[in-house]
Amino acid sequence: MAGFHPPTGPTDEELTRRAQAGEAGALGLLLARHQAPMRAVALSLLGYGPDAEDAVQEAALTALRRIGDVRDGAAVGTWLRAVVRNSCRMRLRARRETPGLDGLDHPHLRDDDPWQPEQVVERHAMRDWIWGAVEELPEQLRLVLMLRHFSGISSYQEIAAACEVPVGTVRSRLSQARAKMSQALTATATQAHDDASVRVEQSRHEAVATLEAWETGGLPREICELWPAESEMIGMLGRPGERVHPVPVMRRYLEDGVRQHLRHVVAGRDIAIWEMDVTHDGARHVCPPAVAWLMFRSEGRVRRLRVVFPRPPR
Known part of the structure; x- marks a missing residue:
């Protein structure tokens, strides 16, 4: 035709x-x-x-x-x-x-x-x-x-x-x-890509190791490298105009009786999200039931951490 x-x-x-x-x-x-x-x-x-x-x-x-x-x-x-x-x-x-x-x-x-x-x-x-x-x-x-x-x-x-x-x-x-x-x-359809599942599992391991290290008070070398001296807490837990390192802030909450339990991990190359459930049995103050860490990384190290308190699941 x-x-x-x-x-x-x-x-x-x-x-x-x-x-x-x-x-x-x-x-x-x-x-x-x-x-x-x-x-x-x-x-x-x-x-x-x-x-x-x-x-x-x-x-x-x-x-x-x-x-x-x-x-x-x-x-x-x-x-x-x-x-x-x-x-x-x-x-x-x-x-x-x-x-x-x-x-x-x-x-x-x-x-x-x-x-x-x-x-x-x-x-x-x-x-x-x-x-x-x-x-x-x-x-x-x-x-x-x-x-x-x-x-x-x-x-x-x-x-x-x-x-x-x-x-x-x-x-x-x-x-x-x-x-x-x-x-x-x-x-990018035909390009080679990193294994996303490996990145998520690595981030999950870092989250568990970080929480365990902060509870015991000892930071293994790999966790120290994840949270170098230049790491900075930003957002509501940070202080405007003053650089605050995440480690002492998190330890203070632990000393007050607050505990965080990893629930979910989302991880890209430079951004990772750790979602936690929070318990506070015997704590000095009551915290929201959930918290999320938004981490911005460079060369594998956390340069900025923003902690947010999402609403409870509907």
Whole structure:
């Protein structure tokens, strides 16, 4: 037939099968191939504006986590558009039910939730590719994305409090992060990446060793190197205009009877998040039931530590 050009390259079915087997580049090609119709769905439901772009980026992240759900690879385009449509409907529902930004909050993600993002990424064959793209983001964008999608500090209000910025700034940074994430995923699909699970386990070991060392009063060499003299406590436990080292602050809380118990770890190359449960039997004062350490590292050492107190899980 005149004017007919058969499709070139692998079919959607083949790309879906390869993506489900863990081939990062195949999923990148699928997202690039269907980006225009995905955006068209978002524009038809939300109109032109940042909400439509955010919905497309959120759908791309959902596809990363749930590509294994696709049963008919030939219909993956229909599935991707349905994911976008669902994201748009959630945004429209939030607009109707709750004015402002409150309706955009995610419920707290339990560690035993089978779709908890960090758990899915840990099990997924493409986790290293995803984290490779996360590491391409600037620090401010990387932090809000890690908090929103991989930690229990997931609401706009909690992230704003943790980062000490307005809620509007959180939303703006998340929008930028999702857009850059999509670009980075495509750009880094065929590159070699560090093993993300190894990094998380190393950070978990550091957390356990740090807590044990501070309780016993002796800091092993590896923990001393993690908390060098130039480490600085920032945020509500720091003192404006005065540099405060984390070790004496944490020891003071231990002496007061407060104990922290590691619950969850999120770790990138330069940012790590340790989420703790807090007990205070016999303590001199009552502390919140949970605490999170946001650590900013350089050459493997903590240069800044911000301690935040998230709301209890809902």
